[in-house]
Amino acid sequence: MTSRLRPGSQPLALSFSSSxxxxxxxxxxxxxxxxxxxxxxxxxxxxxxxxxxxxxxxxLCGRDALAKTKAYLNSGKLFQNIGLADVWDPARLIPRAVEESGALPEDAHARLSGKLHVQCTRGGMMTSAEPVTYSTFASNSELLSILQASSSFAFGGVDIHGEPHWDGGITEVLPVSADLPTVTVAPVSAKAVHICPDAGSWVLPCAVGDCTFMFSSARMMKYWAAGEADAQAFLQRSGYEPLELPAQS
Incomplete structure (x- = not known):
């Protein structure tokens, strides 16, 4: 069971799972x-x-960052000139996507330091794997490298401070705060998660396949809309009203 929230009663953490x-x-x-x-x-x-x-x-970068990301994904530019290496390790696309979309402001690293906690894995993907969390970022370049590492299944990983790092989900699928009540989000149905799809609304083989091979703007927008709807339902049942709903594109 997830804990019941009382709006405005205390600071919260928010966590987005491996996805x-x-x-x-x-x-x-x-x-x-x-x-x-x-x-x-x-x-x-x-x-x-x-x-x-x-x-x-x-x-953490705000609604404008998400709006730019949504427009970029909907445009189909992400899927142009994709190679086999990108299909195997879609994390390779993150730096290009962020640059082309303009989603992150120039001072993102400073604005996010101390607030964003990125889960990565170091030591190896199969053996000697250990979790590591980054919450300070010296530059946007370092921030992007850490975000790429957190999603990477490349054989050699992504170099962070001279050491290879891999997907954070290898060691911690859904990180939570040690100090704050944490609102959790996952893209697959789970009993102990605050915001996730209803078990009856997803066809599992399709969802699993889309984790890695969803190179379709239309499918991406379908999932985006589903996430919006589930979050709005969470806010309403948790007492966070009224809602200022996003403009429909």
């Missing part, structure tokens, strides 16, 4: 949550693992 390309569901969740000023004001820290780390960063 691969199903991060678009969580991006829809983030868009709806940001539309509620009361909820946004309660959030003091945001955690993320794998694709959820990218969504966590976008949430």
């Amino acid at each position: 691969a390309l199903l991060f678009v569901y969580q991006a829809g969740v983030a868009e709806a949550l940001l539309a509620c000023q009361r909820f946004k004001g309660d959030v003091a820290a945001v955690h993320g693992s794998s694709g959820g780390a990218l969504v966590a960063a976008l949430f």
